[in-house]
Amino acid sequence: MAQRQCILYYIIVVLDILVLFGVIGDSRLFTKDEELPPHKDAIKTIKTEYGDMYDCVDFYKQPSLDHPLLKNHNFHPEMRPTTVPKAQRGKEVSQKERELILDGMRLKDGGCPKGSVPIRRMPKHGAVRPPITSLHHLHHTNSSNYIRPGTFFAIAQTKNDIMKGHYGVGASISSYHPQLLSPVQYSSAEVIIKAARDSITVGTTVNPSVYKDNLTRFFVYTVVNGKPCFDGECGFISVRTDIPPSFPIKDLTTRGGPIFSQNMLVSHDPRNKNWWLEVNGEVIGFWSSQLFYGLANSGTYIACGGEVYYPGQKNAPEMGCGFKPQRRRRLKYVSYCNQFVR
Template sequence: MQFVEYTKRRLTPPILNLLLPVKMVFKKIMLLVLVAVSLLLSDQVGGTSISREEDMELQKELKRLNKPPIKSIQEEGGTIIDCIDINKQPAFDHPLLRNHTIQMRPSSYPKETVIEDSMILKPAIIGLKSGGCPQGSVPIRRTRKEDLIVAKSLSSANVHPLTLQQPGYHFATARTRDSTKKYYGARAWISSRNPSVEIDQFSEAVIWIQNRITDQLNSIQIGWTVNPRLYGDNHTRTFTYWTADGYQKTGCFNTLCPGFVQVNAHHHFGAPLSISGGSIFNQYAFVPTVYKDPGTGNWWYLVKTDKAKNEPVGYWPKSLFTGLADFASEIEFGGEVYSPPSKPPPPMGSGLFIPNIWPKTGFIGKIHTVNGFNKLVEPVSLTMATFSDKPDCYHVKYQGFWGFIVRYTMMYGGAGGPNCRD
């Protein structure tokens, strides 16, 4: 130790006096670099820049959305599901729902007109594997800051088939053609697939229930999506999106804003789905029903958990909407993809389109709408209009009645790729 100290003293006059200023400058530079990096990291999430004011607002929004849980469940992959007191869920932060009385069950269920029975098609396995949340609480996916930023960026660019084309978005859909009819809901079997997408892309299969009679589009979307930015992985997961003003100021994905009232202790938006295989005997489908409760006017979401049971998950209160407060003017079924215009767009559906082989192709089968008598009816007398903004890349065909397995069916999809770039 003495030798070291002696050496330092002996070196100071000729050498260290020259090195100290350089050392101090280097420290300052490193400090500035670290500050810049920390600011960059704190102000950019998911590739989106945000200001300090926006960051503070996001922190407030997280505090509002993430209510104190009664219990937390960690799913495979790290997603955290919080069990929230049903009376304290985020839905009731909406100004229109401050004094809302929860409707625990629908006043009535849509009446079945066709017996759905198949040994081949199976409802996708869905729901919390841990037994669900305790009584009096509901499962809600814990929101992260990056979820809010990504959802905001996706929502601000949200588009719909038949709107003005926006770069990067592509659709292949079939919709009800007669705009003079009134619809009160829909059900379909959406074949579950797992198309390959990159971090800044998504691929979806969707049912749109909407009213465009008024100046502002009212819409409820429900289906599955592979969306790494929204969910943080490449699993096929359930999702919803709603709006009451054409995606301007109202609505959001799932429960990332107040609105949807959850009542089920086992099911939540963002749940992973079991995926269809190549064999005809390994076909899974996500089976949602969205319909207007004739007693309350609320739009209920039911999910089929087995061949005989449709469980109520929750509802969008009537008070959220204008046009949909009365009825839907059209129902649409199909696929949607997004990719930055600089990249080749991703696959849609199964990535294949073989119109005569439904197990290999993305399909939405057993299509029903709900009529004014709260009955599920097949589109026997309806003609469906098909639409694809890139028909050489993403294909669509309304098959009509196509046998007793899939019944009234539309098929959609395509591989995407370099030739489909905008």
């Protein structure tokens, strides 16, 4: 008998009740990527228009596969989910619109050679934001929750219920470029699935401490048994040659202009138990269930919304568009969620 698996899918078409992204002058604030040494197993290097340097590394030599629990894995670069969840996504975009959005995230010239994946050059000892380990203390949907000093969330969420499994979370998140007031701040829009000391967070962010610039970037944040990392440093296994985590978002929403959004979906594969990431309908990679204890089979908590961090500072960075919704005006869908069964 097929197991009924519920995925709570949040659609955020206009992220006005959340608020996200920012600018600190121009983009690059730290050491340039080209000044960093290439990965030892690089077979090709791609420099983007933003100055990022991505080294193409054999699929089997990407950092996440160095984990001792994955020593005898049978993964391969052609892996894809065995089932595709059917979500009610609200406004659907045409294939042409979808391709335009994806083209803004792809590496030029098709990206890396077949059988390899792009890994961005990053300093070995970069700053890492404090891990999201306290979210299980939030058990009501609330637009204002302080988790630790300097951190503010505006999220829709479920109770943390160990008796109810969640098998995915997704959202269509409007892409903005919010204003930061210092390089130690960050501002993100994200979806989260969590269980015990494990969590998966994906979304878009401006985070100078991690990415060494003020660009709005697609990001992946993984916590395995309380230990956090970004993108492909641990946990997340990429299967794409052309769309890496950390890639800048090209099409950004401006107030009064066209709305650009990124569809993010994390879903559990009932056959191989892996967690898969789709961005704008394209499979990007996965997390092996072998790494997790809490998330080995399902999550106990899911959330979608905005997060900002401003430690020891009076003024917070922007979240989302940076403006409060105009209640007297006719609003489009600000946010809504829909539950489905696969």
